Amino acid sequence: MKTVLRIIVCLLIGWRAVAQDHIFVETESFENKGGWVIDQQSFVVIGSSYLMAHGMGRPVKDATTTVSFPKKGKYQLWVRTKDWAPFPKGPGKFQVVLDGKPVNTIFGESGSDAWKWYPGGEIDVKTDQLKLALHDLTGFNGRCDAILFTNAPKFTPPDKPAELTAFRNKLLNLTDKPAEAGNYDLVVVGGGIAGTCAAISASRMGLKVALIQDRPVLGGNNSSEVRVHLRGDVDKNHYPKLGRIVREMDNGDPGNGHPDGQEYGDTRKTDIVKAERNITLYLNTHVHKIEKKGNAITAVIGRDIATNKEVRFTGTYFSDCTGDGTLGHLARADYRFGRESKAETGESLAAEKADDFTLGTSNLWASLERDTATSFPETPWALPFSDEYHIDEARSDWQWETGFGNFNTITDAEKIRDHNLRAIFGNWSYLKNNKKEKYGKRELAWVAYIGGKRESRRLLGDHILTQMDIQEGKQHPDGTVTATWTIDLHFPDSKNSKYFEGQEFFAGTKHIKVAPYTIPYRCLYSKNINNLFMAGRNISTTHVAFGSTRVMRTCGMMGEVVGFAAYVAKKYNTSPRGVYQEHLPEFMAIIKDEPTAAKP
Structure with a gap:
Protein backbone atom coordinates (compact mmCIF):
# COMPACT_ATOMS: atom_id res chain seq x y z
CA MET A 1 0.00 0.00 0.00
CA LYS A 2 2.81 2.42 0.92
CA THR A 3 4.48 1.69 -2.41
CA VAL A 4 1.28 2.51 -4.30
CA LEU A 5 0.90 5.77 -2.37
CA ARG A 6 4.50 6.73 -3.15
CA ILE A 7 3.88 6.07 -6.85
CA ILE A 8 0.72 8.18 -6.79
CA VAL A 9 2.52 11.05 -5.00
CA CYS A 10 5.39 10.93 -7.50
CA LEU A 11 2.96 10.96 -10.40
CA LEU A 12 1.11 13.94 -8.91
CA ILE A 13 4.36 15.83 -8.33
CA GLY A 14 5.47 15.07 -11.85
CA TRP A 15 2.10 16.14 -13.27
CA ARG A 16 2.22 19.43 -11.36
CA ALA A 17 5.75 20.17 -12.59
CA VAL A 18 4.68 19.61 -16.18
CA ALA A 19 1.42 21.49 -15.75
CA GLN A 20 3.09 24.55 -14.32
CA ASP A 21 5.86 25.09 -16.85
CA HIS A 22 5.97 28.80 -17.69
CA ILE A 23 8.36 30.19 -20.28
CA PHE A 24 8.45 33.96 -19.77
CA VAL A 25 10.05 36.02 -22.55
CA GLU A 26 10.81 39.70 -22.03
CA THR A 27 10.71 41.30 -25.47
CA GLU A 28 13.44 43.79 -24.63
CA SER A 29 15.74 40.79 -24.18
CA PHE A 30 15.22 39.55 -27.75
CA GLU A 31 18.52 38.54 -29.35
CA ASN A 32 17.82 40.64 -32.45
CA LYS A 33 15.68 43.75 -32.00
CA GLY A 34 15.32 44.29 -35.76
CA GLY A 35 13.70 47.68 -36.25
CA TRP A 36 11.98 47.65 -32.86
CA VAL A 37 13.25 49.98 -30.11
CA ILE A 38 13.45 49.63 -26.33
CA ASP A 39 11.28 51.99 -24.31
CA GLN A 40 11.85 52.13 -20.54
CA GLN A 41 10.05 55.44 -19.86
CA SER A 42 7.12 53.80 -18.10
CA PHE A 43 9.11 51.45 -15.89
CA VAL A 44 7.64 53.07 -12.78
CA VAL A 45 4.15 52.13 -13.97
CA ILE A 46 4.49 48.70 -15.60
CA GLY A 47 7.71 47.52 -13.92
CA SER A 48 9.47 46.75 -17.16
CA SER A 49 10.82 48.02 -20.46
CA TYR A 50 9.18 46.92 -23.70
CA LEU A 51 9.75 46.81 -27.45
CA MET A 52 8.04 49.27 -29.78
CA ALA A 53 7.78 49.40 -33.56
CA HIS A 54 8.63 53.06 -34.16
CA GLY A 55 8.60 53.20 -37.94
CA MET A 56 6.89 56.57 -38.53
CA GLY A 57 4.27 54.85 -40.66
CA ARG A 58 6.58 52.31 -42.30
CA PRO A 59 6.63 48.74 -40.92
CA VAL A 60 9.91 47.93 -39.19
CA LYS A 61 12.01 44.79 -39.45
CA ASP A 62 11.07 41.82 -37.27
CA ALA A 63 12.48 41.43 -33.79
CA THR A 64 13.58 37.81 -33.31
CA THR A 65 14.84 35.46 -30.64
CA THR A 66 15.03 31.75 -29.88
CA VAL A 67 12.94 30.20 -27.11
CA SER A 68 13.90 26.91 -25.45
CA PHE A 69 11.20 24.59 -24.12
CA PRO A 70 11.87 22.12 -21.30
CA LYS A 71 9.18 19.80 -22.62
CA LYS A 72 7.37 19.28 -25.89
CA GLY A 73 3.61 19.43 -26.01
CA LYS A 74 0.70 21.86 -25.93
CA TYR A 75 1.23 25.40 -24.63
CA GLN A 76 -1.03 28.39 -24.33
CA LEU A 77 0.39 31.61 -25.76
CA TRP A 78 -0.14 34.91 -23.94
CA VAL A 79 1.00 38.33 -25.17
CA ARG A 80 1.21 41.41 -22.96
CA THR A 81 0.39 44.49 -25.01
CA LYS A 82 -2.04 47.38 -25.40
CA ASP A 83 -3.84 49.42 -28.03
CA TRP A 84 -2.07 52.74 -27.57
CA ALA A 85 -4.53 54.81 -29.63
CA PRO A 86 -7.98 53.20 -29.27
CA PHE A 87 -10.01 55.80 -31.19
CA PRO A 88 -11.84 53.44 -31.66
CA LYS A 89 -8.98 51.15 -32.66
CA GLY A 90 -5.37 52.17 -32.98
CA PRO A 91 -2.72 51.46 -35.60
CA GLY A 92 -0.22 49.52 -33.51
CA LYS A 93 -0.97 46.13 -35.05
CA PHE A 94 1.56 43.30 -34.99
CA GLN A 95 1.77 39.53 -35.18
CA VAL A 96 3.61 36.89 -33.18
CA VAL A 97 5.41 34.50 -35.53
CA LEU A 98 6.59 31.03 -34.45
CA ASP A 99 9.06 29.21 -36.70
CA GLY A 100 7.97 31.37 -39.60
CA LYS A 101 4.22 30.89 -39.07
CA PRO A 102 2.15 33.75 -37.63
CA VAL A 103 -0.43 32.89 -34.99
CA ASN A 104 -4.00 33.77 -35.90
CA THR A 105 -4.47 36.66 -33.47
CA ILE A 106 -3.59 40.23 -34.50
CA PHE A 107 -2.38 42.13 -31.45
CA GLY A 108 -2.45 45.85 -30.67
CA GLU A 109 -5.96 46.65 -31.94
CA SER A 110 -8.10 45.64 -28.97
CA GLY A 111 -9.68 49.04 -28.36
CA SER A 112 -8.21 49.17 -24.81
CA ASP A 113 -5.26 51.35 -23.85
CA ALA A 114 -4.54 49.33 -20.69
CA TRP A 115 -1.55 47.01 -20.55
CA LYS A 116 -3.01 43.50 -20.39
CA TRP A 117 -2.32 39.89 -21.26
CA TYR A 118 -4.08 38.75 -24.42
CA PRO A 119 -4.52 35.08 -25.35
CA GLY A 120 -2.87 33.96 -28.57
CA GLY A 121 -4.28 30.47 -28.68
CA GLU A 122 -2.78 27.02 -28.26
CA ILE A 123 0.46 26.00 -29.93
CA ASP A 124 1.93 22.54 -30.34
CA VAL A 125 5.64 22.51 -29.50
CA LYS A 126 7.29 19.60 -31.28
CA THR A 127 10.95 20.65 -30.94
CA ASP A 128 13.22 21.81 -28.14
CA GLN A 129 13.42 25.33 -29.56
CA LEU A 130 11.24 27.72 -31.51
CA LYS A 131 12.20 30.86 -33.39
CA LEU A 132 9.99 33.66 -32.06
CA ALA A 133 9.43 36.90 -33.96
CA LEU A 134 7.44 40.10 -33.58
CA HIS A 135 6.16 41.16 -36.98
CA ASP A 136 5.08 44.79 -37.26
CA LEU A 137 2.17 45.49 -39.61
CA THR A 138 2.00 49.30 -39.68
CA GLY A 139 5.09 51.12 -38.41
CA PHE A 140 2.86 53.06 -36.04
CA ASN A 141 4.27 52.20 -32.62
CA GLY A 142 2.84 48.79 -31.86
CA ARG A 143 4.32 47.56 -28.62
CA CYS A 144 4.87 44.35 -26.71
CA ASP A 145 6.01 43.97 -23.12
CA ALA A 146 6.31 40.20 -22.71
CA ILE A 147 5.28 36.81 -24.09
CA LEU A 148 4.34 33.81 -21.99
CA PHE A 149 4.11 30.15 -22.96
CA THR A 150 2.39 27.98 -20.36
CA ASN A 151 1.06 24.46 -20.15
CA ALA A 152 -0.73 25.10 -16.85
CA PRO A 153 -4.44 24.38 -17.47
CA LYS A 154 -6.82 27.36 -17.26
CA PHE A 155 -3.95 29.63 -16.21
CA THR A 156 -4.22 33.38 -16.73
CA PRO A 157 -1.07 35.41 -16.05
CA PRO A 158 -1.45 38.23 -13.50
CA ASP A 159 -2.10 41.84 -14.55
CA LYS A 160 -2.15 43.62 -11.20
CA PRO A 161 1.19 45.47 -10.88
CA ALA A 162 2.42 43.89 -7.63
CA GLU A 163 1.40 40.37 -8.66
CA LEU A 164 2.89 40.79 -12.13
CA THR A 165 6.17 42.10 -10.73
CA ALA A 166 6.46 39.11 -8.39
CA PHE A 167 5.57 36.72 -11.23
CA ARG A 168 8.04 38.38 -13.60
CA ASN A 169 10.86 38.46 -11.05
CA LYS A 170 10.37 34.82 -10.14
CA LEU A 171 10.41 33.57 -13.72
CA LEU A 172 13.39 35.76 -14.61
CA ASN A 173 15.25 34.70 -11.44
CA LEU A 174 15.46 38.34 -10.34
CA THR A 175 14.87 37.34 -6.74
CA ASP A 176 18.55 36.43 -6.42
CA LYS A 177 21.06 38.98 -5.16
CA PRO A 178 22.10 41.49 -7.84
CA ALA A 354 -1.45 75.68 -5.55
CA ASP A 355 -2.00 72.89 -8.07
CA ASP A 356 -0.30 70.07 -9.97
CA PHE A 357 0.31 72.08 -13.13
CA THR A 358 3.76 71.40 -14.62
CA LEU A 359 5.52 72.32 -17.81
CA GLY A 360 5.06 69.58 -20.36
CA THR A 361 7.03 67.05 -22.36
CA SER A 362 8.06 67.45 -25.99
CA ASN A 363 8.52 64.89 -28.72
CA LEU A 364 10.26 66.69 -31.54
CA TRP A 365 10.19 65.71 -35.22
CA ALA A 366 11.62 66.67 -38.59
CA SER A 367 10.94 66.05 -42.27
CA LEU A 368 13.22 66.16 -45.30
CA GLU A 369 12.71 66.93 -48.96
CA ARG A 370 12.96 63.89 -51.26
CA ASP A 371 13.46 63.61 -55.04
CA THR A 372 10.03 62.16 -55.67
CA ALA A 373 6.62 62.42 -54.10
CA THR A 374 5.95 60.29 -51.03
CA SER A 375 2.69 59.23 -49.42
CA PHE A 376 1.45 59.04 -45.84
CA PRO A 377 -1.70 57.20 -44.77
CA GLU A 378 -4.84 58.67 -43.33
CA THR A 379 -4.80 58.51 -39.53
CA PRO A 380 -8.37 58.25 -38.17
CA TRP A 381 -6.97 57.28 -34.74
CA ALA A 382 -4.85 60.45 -34.47
CA LEU A 383 -5.84 63.96 -33.45
CA PRO A 384 -8.08 65.53 -36.13
CA PHE A 385 -6.79 68.47 -38.17
CA SER A 386 -8.56 70.56 -40.76
CA ASP A 387 -8.28 73.53 -43.09
CA GLU A 388 -9.40 75.61 -40.14
CA TYR A 389 -6.68 74.39 -37.78
CA HIS A 390 -3.39 72.68 -38.57
CA ILE A 391 0.27 73.48 -37.97
CA ASP A 392 1.96 74.37 -41.23
CA GLU A 393 5.62 73.51 -40.66
CA ALA A 394 8.17 70.96 -41.84
CA ARG A 395 10.10 70.66 -38.58
CA SER A 396 9.03 71.03 -34.99
CA ASP A 397 10.39 73.30 -32.32
CA TRP A 398 9.93 73.36 -28.55
CA GLN A 399 6.24 74.31 -28.77
CA TRP A 400 5.15 70.71 -29.45
CA GLU A 401 4.48 70.01 -25.79
CA THR A 402 1.96 68.01 -23.78
CA GLY A 403 1.32 68.11 -20.04
CA PHE A 404 0.16 71.32 -18.39
CA GLY A 405 -1.49 69.57 -15.46
CA ASN A 406 -3.66 67.39 -17.69
CA PHE A 407 -1.13 64.57 -17.33
CA ASN A 408 1.35 63.61 -14.61
CA THR A 409 4.78 63.88 -16.23
CA ILE A 410 6.04 60.80 -14.37
CA THR A 411 3.19 58.31 -14.09
CA ASP A 412 1.62 59.40 -17.40
CA ALA A 413 4.87 59.53 -19.37
CA GLU A 414 3.64 56.96 -21.90
CA LYS A 415 0.28 58.69 -22.34
CA ILE A 416 2.01 62.02 -22.87
CA ARG A 417 4.35 60.61 -25.49
CA ASP A 418 1.47 58.83 -27.22
CA HIS A 419 -0.62 62.02 -27.22
CA ASN A 420 2.30 63.82 -28.84
CA LEU A 421 2.55 61.07 -31.45
CA ARG A 422 -1.16 61.35 -32.23
CA ALA A 423 -0.66 65.08 -32.76
CA ILE A 424 2.45 64.65 -34.91
CA PHE A 425 1.08 61.88 -37.11
CA GLY A 426 -2.36 63.48 -37.41
CA ASN A 427 -0.96 66.86 -38.42
CA TRP A 428 1.53 65.30 -40.83
CA SER A 429 -1.18 63.18 -42.43
CA TYR A 430 -3.22 66.32 -42.98
CA LEU A 431 -0.28 68.18 -44.55
CA LYS A 432 0.67 65.29 -46.82
CA ASN A 433 -2.85 64.68 -48.05
CA ASN A 434 -4.12 68.25 -48.25
CA LYS A 435 -1.07 70.39 -49.03
CA LYS A 436 0.61 68.23 -51.63
CA GLU A 437 2.15 71.13 -53.51
CA LYS A 438 4.19 72.09 -50.46
CA TYR A 439 4.63 68.73 -48.72
CA GLY A 440 4.24 66.14 -51.47
CA LYS A 441 7.98 65.43 -51.71
CA ARG A 442 8.64 65.76 -48.01
CA GLU A 443 8.97 62.72 -45.77
CA LEU A 444 9.14 62.27 -42.02
CA ALA A 445 12.81 61.70 -41.36
CA TRP A 446 12.78 61.52 -37.59
CA VAL A 447 10.26 61.52 -34.73
CA ALA A 448 11.39 61.29 -31.10
CA TYR A 449 9.92 58.38 -29.18
CA ILE A 450 11.74 59.35 -25.98
CA GLY A 451 9.98 62.30 -24.36
CA GLY A 452 11.94 65.43 -23.55
CA LYS A 453 10.67 66.34 -20.09
Missing part, protein backbone atom coordinates in the same frame (compact mmCIF):
# COMPACT_ATOMS: atom_id res chain seq x y z
CA ALA A 179 25.68 41.58 -9.07
CA GLU A 180 27.97 43.91 -7.14
CA ALA A 181 29.31 46.87 -9.11
CA GLY A 182 31.63 47.97 -6.33
CA ASN A 183 31.87 50.85 -3.91
CA TYR A 184 32.20 54.46 -5.07
CA ASP A 185 32.87 57.84 -3.56
CA LEU A 186 30.05 59.31 -5.64
CA VAL A 187 27.24 57.50 -7.44
CA VAL A 188 25.61 59.73 -10.04
CA VAL A 189 22.18 58.58 -11.22
CA GLY A 190 21.17 60.21 -14.50
CA GLY A 191 23.40 60.77 -17.50
CA GLY A 192 22.01 63.99 -18.91
CA ILE A 193 24.14 67.12 -19.11
CA ALA A 194 23.86 67.70 -15.34
CA GLY A 195 24.79 64.15 -14.36
CA THR A 196 27.58 63.81 -16.90
CA CYS A 197 29.15 67.09 -15.76
CA ALA A 198 28.82 66.04 -12.10
CA ALA A 199 30.60 62.76 -12.79
CA ILE A 200 33.43 64.40 -14.75
CA SER A 201 33.88 67.15 -12.15
CA ALA A 202 34.12 64.68 -9.27
CA SER A 203 36.41 62.40 -11.26
CA ARG A 204 38.84 65.24 -11.96
CA MET A 205 38.91 66.02 -8.26
CA GLY A 206 40.11 62.46 -7.66
CA LEU A 207 36.89 60.76 -6.62
CA LYS A 208 35.89 57.28 -7.73
CA VAL A 209 32.60 57.73 -9.59
CA ALA A 210 29.83 55.55 -11.01
CA LEU A 211 27.73 57.24 -13.69
CA ILE A 212 24.42 55.43 -14.29
CA GLN A 213 22.23 56.25 -17.28
CA ASP A 214 19.00 54.49 -18.27
CA ARG A 215 19.46 54.98 -22.01
CA PRO A 216 22.18 53.82 -24.46
CA VAL A 217 23.50 57.38 -24.89
CA LEU A 218 24.47 60.27 -22.64
CA GLY A 219 23.10 63.77 -22.84
CA GLY A 220 19.45 63.32 -21.89
CA ASN A 221 17.46 66.03 -23.63
CA ASN A 222 20.60 67.04 -25.55
CA SER A 223 21.09 63.54 -26.98
CA SER A 224 20.21 62.27 -30.45
CA GLU A 225 17.18 60.57 -28.90
CA VAL A 226 15.50 63.84 -27.82
CA ARG A 227 17.42 66.59 -29.73
CA VAL A 228 16.99 69.72 -27.64
CA HIS A 229 19.72 72.31 -28.00
CA LEU A 230 21.63 73.70 -25.03
CA ARG A 231 20.50 76.99 -23.52
CA GLY A 232 21.78 79.32 -20.81
CA ASP A 233 25.07 81.21 -20.93
CA VAL A 234 28.37 79.99 -19.52
CA ASP A 235 30.34 83.14 -20.34
CA LYS A 236 28.62 85.48 -17.89
CA ASN A 237 29.79 83.65 -14.79
CA HIS A 238 30.79 85.35 -11.61
CA TYR A 239 33.18 82.41 -11.40
CA PRO A 240 34.62 81.65 -14.87
CA LYS A 241 35.85 78.21 -13.78
CA LEU A 242 32.26 76.98 -13.88
CA GLY A 243 31.15 75.97 -17.33
CA ARG A 244 34.41 74.51 -18.57
CA ILE A 245 33.06 70.96 -18.60
CA VAL A 246 29.79 72.17 -20.13
CA ARG A 247 31.82 73.63 -22.99
CA GLU A 248 33.43 70.23 -23.55
CA MET A 249 29.97 68.66 -23.80
CA ASP A 250 28.70 71.35 -26.17
CA ASN A 251 28.54 70.17 -29.78
CA GLY A 252 27.41 73.53 -31.16
CA ASP A 253 23.86 74.68 -31.77
CA PRO A 254 21.95 72.49 -34.23
CA GLY A 255 18.65 73.88 -32.95
CA ASN A 256 15.78 71.73 -31.77
CA GLY A 257 14.76 68.58 -33.62
CA HIS A 258 17.55 68.52 -36.22
CA PRO A 259 17.00 65.61 -38.62
CA ASP A 260 20.65 64.52 -38.29
CA GLY A 261 21.13 63.03 -34.83
CA GLN A 262 24.92 63.27 -35.09
CA GLU A 263 24.60 67.03 -34.63
CA TYR A 264 24.00 66.43 -30.91
CA GLY A 265 27.36 64.80 -30.22
CA ASP A 266 26.49 61.49 -28.52
CA THR A 267 29.90 60.06 -29.37
CA ARG A 268 31.66 63.19 -28.16
CA LYS A 269 30.02 62.97 -24.75
CA THR A 270 30.69 59.25 -24.35
CA ASP A 271 34.33 59.59 -25.40
CA ILE A 272 34.94 62.33 -22.85
CA VAL A 273 33.46 60.22 -20.05
CA LYS A 274 35.30 57.07 -21.06
CA ALA A 275 38.59 58.99 -21.05
CA GLU A 276 38.13 59.69 -17.33
CA ARG A 277 40.03 57.01 -15.45
CA ASN A 278 37.98 57.53 -12.27
CA ILE A 279 34.54 57.06 -13.89
CA THR A 280 32.82 53.73 -14.44
CA LEU A 281 29.99 54.22 -16.92
CA TYR A 282 26.82 52.13 -16.79
CA LEU A 283 24.51 52.75 -19.74
CA ASN A 284 21.07 51.15 -20.21
CA THR A 285 20.70 50.84 -16.43
CA HIS A 286 17.50 51.99 -14.74
CA VAL A 287 17.78 52.58 -10.98
CA HIS A 288 14.58 51.42 -9.34
CA LYS A 289 15.54 50.46 -5.78
CA ILE A 290 17.65 51.92 -3.01
CA GLU A 291 19.00 50.86 0.36
CA LYS A 292 19.17 53.22 3.33
CA LYS A 293 20.62 53.39 6.79
CA GLY A 294 18.85 56.02 8.80
CA ASN A 295 18.59 59.12 6.65
CA ALA A 296 21.42 58.17 4.33
CA ILE A 297 21.43 56.15 1.11
CA THR A 298 23.84 53.22 1.23
CA ALA A 299 23.22 51.59 -2.16
CA VAL A 300 21.17 51.79 -5.34
CA ILE A 301 20.07 48.88 -7.53
CA GLY A 302 19.77 49.24 -11.27
CA ARG A 303 18.23 46.92 -13.84
CA ASP A 304 19.60 46.61 -17.37
CA ILE A 305 16.77 47.78 -19.64
CA ALA A 306 17.55 45.02 -22.18
CA THR A 307 18.80 41.99 -20.23
CA ASN A 308 16.99 42.68 -16.92
CA LYS A 309 20.14 41.80 -15.00
CA GLU A 310 20.43 43.76 -11.78
CA VAL A 311 23.49 45.53 -10.40
CA ARG A 312 24.05 46.99 -6.94
CA PHE A 313 26.13 50.13 -6.38
CA THR A 314 27.30 51.15 -2.92
CA GLY A 315 28.65 54.59 -2.25
CA THR A 316 29.48 57.34 0.20
CA TYR A 317 27.61 60.09 -1.65
CA PHE A 318 24.86 60.01 -4.26
CA SER A 319 23.65 62.61 -6.74
CA ASP A 320 20.15 62.64 -8.21
CA CYS A 321 20.51 63.95 -11.75
CA THR A 322 17.51 62.07 -13.11
CA GLY A 323 15.39 65.13 -13.79
CA ASP A 324 12.39 63.36 -12.26
CA GLY A 325 13.95 63.27 -8.80
CA THR A 326 13.73 59.48 -9.02
CA LEU A 327 16.50 58.74 -6.56
CA GLY A 328 15.24 61.29 -4.08
CA HIS A 329 11.73 59.92 -4.34
CA LEU A 330 12.95 56.36 -3.69
CA ALA A 331 14.85 57.68 -0.65
CA ARG A 332 11.81 59.64 0.58
CA ALA A 333 13.47 62.99 0.16
CA ASP A 334 11.21 65.99 0.65
CA TYR A 335 10.02 67.40 -2.67
CA ARG A 336 7.42 69.57 -4.35
CA PHE A 337 5.40 68.88 -7.48
CA GLY A 338 3.46 71.53 -9.39
CA ARG A 339 2.84 75.18 -8.60
CA GLU A 340 2.90 76.89 -5.23
CA SER A 341 0.40 79.64 -4.43
CA LYS A 342 1.15 83.34 -4.13
CA ALA A 343 0.22 83.14 -0.45
CA GLU A 344 2.85 80.45 0.14
CA THR A 345 5.80 81.97 -1.72
CA GLY A 346 5.00 85.67 -2.04
CA GLU A 347 5.90 85.51 -5.74
CA SER A 348 4.00 87.79 -8.09
CA LEU A 349 4.23 85.15 -10.85
CA ALA A 350 2.96 82.30 -8.68
CA ALA A 351 -0.48 80.76 -9.17
CA GLU A 352 -3.42 82.06 -7.15
CA LYS A 353 -3.92 78.53 -5.81
CA ARG A 454 10.75 69.79 -18.56
CA GLU A 455 9.31 69.58 -15.07
CA SER A 456 8.36 67.01 -12.46
CA ARG A 457 9.61 66.66 -8.88
CA ARG A 458 11.73 69.39 -7.32
CA LEU A 459 13.75 68.04 -4.39
CA LEU A 460 13.94 70.39 -1.43
CA GLY A 461 17.25 71.63 -0.08
CA ASP A 462 18.25 73.94 2.73
CA HIS A 463 17.34 76.85 0.46
CA ILE A 464 14.44 77.07 -1.97
CA LEU A 465 15.24 79.50 -4.78
CA THR A 466 12.41 81.98 -5.46
CA GLN A 467 11.41 84.60 -7.97
CA MET A 468 12.66 87.26 -5.57
CA ASP A 469 16.10 85.63 -5.33
CA ILE A 470 16.32 85.85 -9.10
CA GLN A 471 14.87 89.27 -9.82
CA GLU A 472 16.41 91.04 -6.83
CA GLY A 473 19.82 89.53 -7.53
CA LYS A 474 20.28 88.48 -3.93
CA GLN A 475 23.87 87.75 -2.98
CA HIS A 476 24.17 84.49 -1.10
CA PRO A 477 27.40 83.46 0.62
CA ASP A 478 27.20 80.13 -1.23
CA GLY A 479 26.10 81.56 -4.57
CA THR A 480 27.75 79.35 -7.19
CA VAL A 481 26.23 78.70 -10.63
CA THR A 482 25.50 81.87 -12.55
CA ALA A 483 22.15 81.55 -14.32
CA THR A 484 21.07 83.78 -17.18
CA TRP A 485 17.93 82.28 -18.74
CA THR A 486 14.65 84.13 -18.55
CA ILE A 487 11.81 83.10 -16.28
CA ASP A 488 10.27 80.93 -18.97
CA LEU A 489 7.03 79.29 -17.87
CA HIS A 490 5.09 77.56 -20.63
CA PHE A 491 1.33 77.39 -20.94
CA PRO A 492 -1.08 76.01 -23.56
CA ASP A 493 -1.21 78.06 -26.75
CA SER A 494 -4.58 79.82 -26.83
CA LYS A 495 -5.46 78.76 -30.38
CA ASN A 496 -4.47 75.17 -29.62
CA SER A 497 -6.70 75.27 -26.53
CA LYS A 498 -9.61 76.50 -28.64
CA TYR A 499 -9.47 73.41 -30.86
CA PHE A 500 -8.09 70.87 -28.37
CA GLU A 501 -9.31 71.98 -24.97
CA GLY A 502 -7.94 69.65 -22.32
CA GLN A 503 -5.84 67.88 -24.95
CA GLU A 504 -3.37 70.66 -25.75
CA PHE A 505 -0.08 69.70 -27.38
CA PHE A 506 1.23 73.13 -28.42
CA ALA A 507 2.67 75.69 -26.01
CA GLY A 508 3.27 79.37 -25.64
CA THR A 509 5.42 81.33 -23.22
CA LYS A 510 6.28 84.81 -22.02
CA HIS A 511 9.99 85.40 -21.43
CA ILE A 512 10.68 87.53 -18.36
CA LYS A 513 14.26 88.73 -18.65
CA VAL A 514 16.60 88.54 -15.68
CA ALA A 515 20.08 89.80 -14.94
CA PRO A 516 22.73 87.11 -14.32
CA TYR A 517 22.26 85.74 -10.79
CA THR A 518 23.79 82.95 -8.71
CA ILE A 519 22.14 79.78 -7.46
CA PRO A 520 23.02 78.95 -3.83
CA TYR A 521 24.83 75.69 -3.23
CA ARG A 522 22.16 74.93 -0.59
CA CYS A 523 19.75 74.28 -3.49
CA LEU A 524 21.95 71.37 -4.63
CA TYR A 525 21.61 68.96 -1.71
CA SER A 526 18.65 67.38 0.07
CA LYS A 527 17.41 68.85 3.32
CA ASN A 528 16.51 65.45 4.81
CA ILE A 529 18.66 62.80 3.07
CA ASN A 530 22.10 63.25 4.55
CA ASN A 531 24.29 62.20 1.61
CA LEU A 532 22.18 63.20 -1.40
CA PHE A 533 23.19 65.88 -3.88
CA MET A 534 21.07 66.92 -6.85
CA ALA A 535 21.77 68.76 -10.09
CA GLY A 536 19.55 69.56 -13.04
CA ARG A 537 15.91 70.50 -13.31
CA ASN A 538 15.06 68.74 -10.01
CA ILE A 539 16.93 71.13 -7.69
CA SER A 540 15.39 73.09 -4.82
CA THR A 541 13.35 75.91 -6.39
CA THR A 542 9.81 77.12 -6.58
CA HIS A 543 7.90 76.47 -9.78
CA VAL A 544 8.45 80.07 -10.85
CA ALA A 545 12.21 80.05 -10.21
CA PHE A 546 12.47 76.69 -11.95
CA GLY A 547 11.36 78.48 -15.12
CA SER A 548 14.82 80.05 -15.21
CA THR A 549 17.11 77.39 -13.72
CA ARG A 550 15.95 74.46 -15.87
CA VAL A 551 17.99 74.98 -19.07
CA MET A 552 20.84 72.58 -19.75
CA ARG A 553 23.99 74.70 -19.69
CA THR A 554 22.88 75.99 -16.31
CA CYS A 555 22.10 72.44 -15.17
CA GLY A 556 25.52 71.30 -16.36
CA MET A 557 27.22 73.91 -14.20
CA MET A 558 25.20 72.63 -11.24
CA GLY A 559 26.74 69.24 -11.92
CA GLU A 560 30.22 70.75 -11.89
CA VAL A 561 29.48 72.31 -8.48
CA VAL A 562 28.25 68.98 -7.10
CA GLY A 563 31.52 67.34 -8.14
CA PHE A 564 33.53 69.96 -6.23
CA ALA A 565 31.26 69.68 -3.19
CA ALA A 566 31.56 65.89 -3.15
CA TYR A 567 35.35 66.29 -3.10
CA VAL A 568 35.23 68.60 -0.07
CA ALA A 569 32.70 66.36 1.68
CA LYS A 570 34.91 63.31 1.23
CA LYS A 571 38.06 65.17 2.28
CA TYR A 572 36.52 66.03 5.63
CA ASN A 573 34.22 63.01 5.97
CA THR A 574 31.23 65.30 6.22
CA SER A 575 27.80 65.65 4.65
CA PRO A 576 26.75 67.92 1.77
CA ARG A 577 25.30 70.22 4.43
CA GLY A 578 28.58 70.05 6.34
CA VAL A 579 30.37 71.50 3.30
CA TYR A 580 28.22 74.62 3.66
CA GLN A 581 28.26 74.83 7.43
CA GLU A 582 31.88 73.95 8.14
CA HIS A 583 33.97 74.30 4.97
CA LEU A 584 32.36 77.02 2.90
CA PRO A 585 35.50 79.20 2.46
CA GLU A 586 37.50 76.28 1.06
CA PHE A 587 34.61 75.16 -1.13
CA MET A 588 34.08 78.65 -2.54
CA ALA A 589 37.82 78.97 -3.15
CA ILE A 590 37.57 75.93 -5.43
CA ILE A 591 34.58 77.47 -7.22
CA LYS A 592 36.49 80.72 -7.65
CA ASP A 593 39.57 78.80 -8.85
CA GLU A 594 41.78 80.61 -6.36
CA PRO A 595 45.45 79.54 -6.21
CA THR A 596 45.03 78.65 -2.53
CA ALA A 597 42.12 76.30 -3.24
CA ALA A 598 42.53 72.72 -2.16
CA LYS A 599 43.64 70.34 -4.89
CA PRO A 600 43.16 66.57 -5.16
